[in-house]
Amino acid sequence: MGTTTATASLRQTPAWQALEENAEALRETHLRDLFAADPERGERFSIEAEGLFLDYSKNRITEDTIRLLLQLAEERGVAERRDAMFAGEKINVTERRAVLHVALRAPKGEHIEVDGEDVVPEVHEVLDRMSEFAERIRSGAWQGHTGKRIRNVVNIGIGGSDLGPVMAYEALRYYSQRDLTFRFVSNVDGTDLAEATRDLDPEETLFIVASKTFTTLETLTNARSAREWLLATLDDEAAVAKHFVAVSTNEAEVSKFGIDTANMFGFWDWVGGRYSMDSAIGLSTMIAIGPDNFRRLLAGFHTLDEHFRTAPFERNLPVLMGLLTVWYADFFAAQTVAVLPYDQYLKRFPAYLQQLTMESNGKSVTLEGAHVDYETGPIFWGEPGTNGQHSFYQLIHQGTKLVPADFIGFSHTLNPIGDHHDLLMANVFAQTEALAFGKTPEEVRAEGTEEWLVPHRVFEGNRPSNTILADRLDPETLGKLVALYEHSVFVQGVIWNVNSFDQWGVELGKVLAKRIAGELEADSEPELTHDSSTNALLRRYRNTRRTS
Numbered sequence: 001m002g003t004t005t006a007t008a009s010l011r012q013t014p015a016w017q018a019l020e021e022n023a024e025a026l027r028e029t030h031l032r033d034l035f036a037a038d039p040e041r042g043e044r045f046s047i048e049a050e051g052l053f054l055d056y057s058k059n060r061i062t063e064d065t066i067r068l069l070l071q072l073a074e075e076r077g078v079a080e081r082r083d084a085m086f087a088g089e090k091i092n093v094t095e096r097r098a099v100l101h102v103a104l105r106a107p108k109g110e111h112i113e114v115d116g117e118d119v120v121p122e123v124h125e126v127l128d129r130m131s132e133f134a135e136r137i138r139s140g141a142w143q144g145h146t147g148k149r150i151r152n153v154v155n156i157g158i159g160g161s162d163l164g165p166v167m168a169y170e171a172l173r174y175y176s177q178r179d180l181t182f183r184f185v186s187n188v189d190g191t192d193l194a195e196a197t198r199d200l201d202p203e204e205t206l207f208i209v210a211s212k213t214f215t216t217l218e219t220l221t222n223a224r225s226a227r228e229w230l231l232a233t234l235d236d237e238a239a240v241a242k243h244f245v246a247v248s249t250n251e252a253e254v255s256k257f258g259i260d261t262a263n264m265f266g267f268w269d270w271v272g273g274r275y276s277m278d279s280a281i282g283l284s285t286m287i288a289i290g291p292d293n294f295r296r297l298l299a300g301f302h303t304l305d306e307h308f309r310t311a312p313f314e315r316n317l318p319v320l321m322g323l324l325t326v327w328y329a330d331f332f333a334a335q336t337v338a339v340l341p342y343d344q345y346l347k348r349f350p351a352y353l354q355q356l357t358m359e360s361n362g363k364s365v366t367l368e369g370a371h372v373d374y375e376t377g378p379i380f381w382g383e384p385g386t387n388g389q390h391s392f393y394q395l396i397h398q399g400t401k402l403v404p405a406d407f408i409g410f411s412h413t414l415n416p417i418g419d420h421h422d423l424l425m426a427n428v429f430a431q432t433e434a435l436a437f438g439k440t441p442e443e444v445r446a447e448g449t450e451e452w453l454v455p456h457r458v459f460e461g462n463r464p465s466n467t468i469l470a471d472r473l474d475p476e477t478l479g480k481l482v483a484l485y486e487h488s489v490f491v492q493g494v495i496w497n498v499n500s501f502d503q504w505g506v507e508l509g510k511v512l513a514k515r516i517a518g519e520l521e522a523d524s525e526p527e528l529t530h531d532s533s534t535n536a537l538l539r540r541y542r543n544t545r546r547t548s
């Protein structure tokens, strides 16, 4: 079977057309019937690789579906695109950049070239500098301007320069040095900075200004205000060098801001913001969990990278997960995917995945600039279980929308207290069972339910889910989980023929906000030339701000 060129319309490919027929045939088929027809289904549609177990049997698929989805992956050239990414080719065509987050976790001695230069030695140089710095903070060897040790670390960043660090800190908090306090400031709303710093002693506080470009309005505004907050107490410009470090690719802007570039940790334009938590952007993570644990995190990422690179597609976790996402988005009109981690430490994982998935695949033109005539990236959302069960699961169980869901659980808890963990995991298994099989009217009646109440108590079932199980939430496992979703997003992007690595959609709002900020700050009434709604809102804000 040949690989069709990416320009061939996706809908015209043989696999797509066969999948449409397959979906049609499955539309009325219930998971109850699929399980009844095949007692081995649970095992047949489960794989274990690199310590991650994926049960995808509770999906509305047959063996034919998987065969056709794999054929689609082949026709769309997923393997070729993957190899191009690993080889450092400039697959981010609209920004003319390589996409090499996999190089961030390549072990010493591996060889990955960008523009003819091996980037792995540089990666390890930065990691070594980060390790040295992290140890100095952790041990107290790095002193603040007045000689006190650092006790608080505040990461200032937004998007990929915030969500990865805060998610990883929360996820790996168990491994963190407990006499250090970590805070994360992202929103340009002054409340974020005010609340993050209100109980901190400036003499004991280190700010990490994390920004790939070092031009992001929110981050620079917060960093400037943080510097004022620091100097309001320390009253000496020289203090900045002891209390501010930067993580960026932009040395010139870092030094323009007033941070000594000796205190800067670099990375490269081939690391996308939302793919950067394992670059120097992870400095706060490394300070929290220590360099050894950070390297375990990288090792986990690398393990999954190698799996994605080498495992046959029918046993390739990110390939299967990516294809299933395409299946529901395009053949079942599912608008969303719920991510439901049954581990409190993963409470920011859904928020992290929102940027990873939606900034990557929220696109509507192909690499060639043509409008797509199929659905692309779904909305990702979620909350940790069991909290979600008592809030939005009602809609997943009985609503009119199809919401494919990923359940994530662990065999061991890091905090064994009584029978909490068994209860937690019982809920994972119960939910996926209830979603898939539901409860028939006959079953409801057999419970003695009055007839008028029966329709309300029926669960249709046939709601799809994946279950991902791992041994415990340790640094390696977190790395594997994140890489699993990174590569799943990649697979989806290749199928849809979109650029998963640019984010032009965030630009327009930024430009307009700059212009409007000028209009809000102007002393005299500015001439407003927006639409009538925006003009009126601006006038109202200017007036009410003045009078209240």
Ligand code: F6P
Residues within 6 Å of the ligand: 158, 159, 160, 161, 210, 211, 212, 213, 214, 215, 216, 219, 273, 274, 359, 503, 506
């Ligand atoms: O919101 C757009 C974006 O460019 C994200 O992709 C990025 O993660 C974020 O802004 C922050 O950018 P920077 O790290 O350059 O401050």
